[in-house]
Amino acid sequence: MTVKEKILPELIEHPSIPDEVIVAYEPLTIETTGGDRDTSESITGTLLLKRMADRYLDGKTIDVFTKKYEKPQAFIDGEEVSVSFSHTDDAIVAAISTSLNVGVDMEAKSREVHERLASRMKSKDEKSTLYEGNSLIRVWTFKEAALKMIGTGLRKPMNHVTVSIENEHHFNAEFDDGNRAKICSFIHQDHWISICYKLLP
Numbered sequence: 001m002t003v004k005e006k007i008l009p010e011l012i013e014h015p016s017i018p019d020e021v022i023v024a025y026e027p028l029t030i031e032t033t034g035g036d037r038d039t040s041e042s043i044t045g046t047l048l049l050k051r052m053a054d055r056y057l058d059g060k061t062i063d064v065f066t067k068k069y070e071k072p073q074a075f076i077d078g079e080e081v082s083v084s085f086s087h088t089d090d091a092i093v094a095a096i097s098t099s100l101n102v103g104v105d106m107e108a109k110s111r112e113v114h115e116r117l118a119s120r121m122k123s124k125d126e127k128s129t130l131y132e133g134n135s136l137i138r139v140w141t142f143k144e145a146a147l148k149m150i151g152t153g154l155r156k157p158m159n160h161v162t163v164s165i166e167n168e169h170h171f172n173a174e175f176d177d178g179n180r181a182k183i184c185s186f187i188h189q190d191h192w193i194s195i196c197y198k199l200l201p
Helices: 037-056 115-121 128-132 136-150
Strands: 022-027 062-065 073-076 079-087 091-097 100-108 161-165 170-175 180-188 191-199
Touching: 022 037, 022 191, 037 062, 037 079, 037 091, 062 079, 079 136, 091 100, 091 191, 100 136, 115 136, 128 136, 128 161, 136 161, 136 170, 136 180, 136 191
Parallel strands: 079 100
Antiparallel strands: 022 091, 062 073, 073 079, 079 091, 100 191, 161 170, 170 180, 180 191
């Protein structure tokens, strides 16, 4: 791996993001010259979280532990905090919260999702207005952020999450076990970013 240059993570301050969540974005600055994609994404995600803690949490050190197919675990001064990160081909976004459980997903606004996927994404209780009023790639980010928050990622089918509209930037998620969470969603740097969150137990 080669590090091109050190770029400070850009703090995202969209009004829909809860005050308890720190979200930062940066273009990918590390090129991988081999190895698998999961390892590369774990490394770049961990590095971004460390830079965020240093920059936006008063220079604190965050310890991040990643395991394939599982949600990253993170600790600050021995206390567990919730973290999540997401990649596209050219950028990365990450979220940290000390009081909320968080999951984040980001996709390029221009990415096409085949219409046939809509039937696999849609839960039986969702209203058609969710799909009529939002691009499929945006709905994808709602669902993946929610599944990342609960730690399953796409190992659990997207139709196990029911999303309803609150307003332009806020949505509700209900899981098949009855648990509920909130989602905020917005465009940043030509990407849809969605963050799913709920109070930590």
